[in-house]
Amino acid sequence: xxxxxxxxxxxxxxxxxxxxxxxxxxxxxxxxxxxxxxxxxxxxxxxxxxxxxxxxxxxxxxxxxxxxxxxxxxxxxxxxxxxxxxxxxxxxxxxxxxxxxxxxxxxxxxxxxxxxxxxxxxxxxxxxxxxxxxxxxxxxxxxxxxxxxxxxxxxxxxxxxxxxxxxxxxxxxxxxxxxxxxxxxxxxxxxxxxxxxxxxxxxxxxxxxxxxxxxxxxxxxxxxxxxxxxxxxxxxxxxxxxxxxxxxxxxxxxxxxxxxxxxxxxxxxxxxxxxxxxxxxxxxxxxxxxxxxxxxxxxxxxxxxxxxxxxxxxxxxxxxxxxxxxxxxxxxxxxxxxxxxxxxxxxxx
Numbered sequence: 001x002x003x004x005x006x007x008x009x010x011x012x013x014x015x016x017x018x019x020x021x022x023x024x025x026x027x028x029x030x031x032x033x034x035x036x037x038x039x040x041x042x043x044x045x046x047x048x049x050x051x052x053x054x055x056x057x058x059x060x061x062x063x064x065x066x067x068x069x070x071x072x073x074x075x076x077x078x079x080x081x082x083x084x085x086x087x088x089x090x091x092x093x094x095x096x097x098x099x100x101x102x103x104x105x106x107x108x109x110x111x112x113x114x115x116x117x118x119x120x121x122x123x124x125x126x127x128x129x130x131x132x133x134x135x136x137x138x139x140x141x142x143x144x145x146x147x148x149x150x151x152x153x154x155x156x157x158x159x160x161x162x163x164x165x166x167x168x169x170x171x172x173x174x175x176x177x178x179x180x181x182x183x184x185x186x187x188x189x190x191x192x193x194x195x196x197x198x199x200x201x202x203x204x205x206x207x208x209x210x211x212x213x214x215x216x217x218x219x220x221x222x223x224x225x226x227x228x229x230x231x232x233x234x235x236x237x238x239x240x241x242x243x244x245x246x247x248x249x250x251x252x253x254x255x256x257x258x259x260x261x262x263x264x265x266x267x268x269x270x271x272x273x274x275x276x277x278x279x280x281x282x283x284x285x286x287x288x289x290x291x292x293x294x295x296x297x298x299x300x301x302x303x304x305x306x307x308x309x310x311x312x313x314x315x316x317x318x319x320x321x322x323x324x325x326x327x328x329x330x331x332x333x334x335x336x337x338x339x340x341x342x343x344x345x346x347x348x349x
Contacts, residue, residue, distance in 0.1 A: 008332055019324045020098075034106055040071055097321055117318040121322055139230055179294060281330050
């Protein structure tokens with residue numbers, strides 16, 4: 001098991017490095033341009049705030065030469081005088097990203113006014129994790145229960161309803177259902193707010209309670225769309241297992257039917273279910289852009305949307321890195337649980 005864990009960790013780290021390298025390669029040249037523009041703006045702002053510096057020069061040419069010298073020094077200190085594709089630049093950039101040093105955002109700020117990308121990400125990430133982890137947990141629990149129940153009653157009313165609801169719910173895009181839910185419960189009946197972003201500042205003591213209240217409508221929408229597909233998937237996993245010889249033997253000796261379904265059969269279906277659960281959780285964190293944009297939920301998805309709209313590359317790189325890390329952690333945990341439930345995986349049999 002130790003060798004299995006070590007192998008998986010090395011593999012995950014390699015995937016993370018490749019993802020970082022590809023991300024840097026895609027935005028490298030644009031990133032240099034934005035950083036250079038930021039240095040120019042910063043230097044000129046610092047000089048403007050100190051009028052005595054400008055007054056110490058006898059001509060405009062001397063003043064501009066001084067400004068350009070300051071800019072060139074800053075560029076050299078940051079290593080921007082070398083091309084972005086040089087090994088030294090790529091190595092330093094990847095090292096900084098691994099240490100969560102993403103620099104400063106070009107346009108976006110946190111709710112508290114910080115332009116440090118790390119502060120922005122750590123402010124938004126817990127909200128996305130809160131919403132989608134809660135939604136995925138509820139969806140999987142309800143779906144597993146209904147799917148296991150349907151697998152024991154193939155062709156029954158419950159089985160047909162579960163299959164029909166799975167097809168119907170998965171046929172509609174989340175943004176469309178979200179807009180209907182907002183229209184129905186925010187405008188028609190006015191039960192929940194239309195925007196999932198609380199109106200009070202994050203420093204207010206009642207912010208957490210307000211955030212949870214604003215989370216209810218998107219949470220209901222995500223669960224409603226997802227649990228039918230989960231139930232149908234679990235049902236298909238378990239239908240074959242319920243026909244296995246060991247299940248028939250347990251029925252023959254009089255083992256309680258609920259124990260057979262939710263203990264013996266479900267345990268044998270656990271490896272693929274856990275894999276799908278991990279992929280769903282990590283995928284929801286990365287694919288939350290549309291959902292959070294529709295409900296205006298103040299999380300990573302909306303931040304990603306705003307960063308792409310404003311071409312704020314430091315935020316895009318930081319968000320990509322964080323979501324990749326969460327995805328790899330989810331897959332790593334799924335692999336460990338898969339190896340626990342199915343020893344053949346960790347022994348390569």
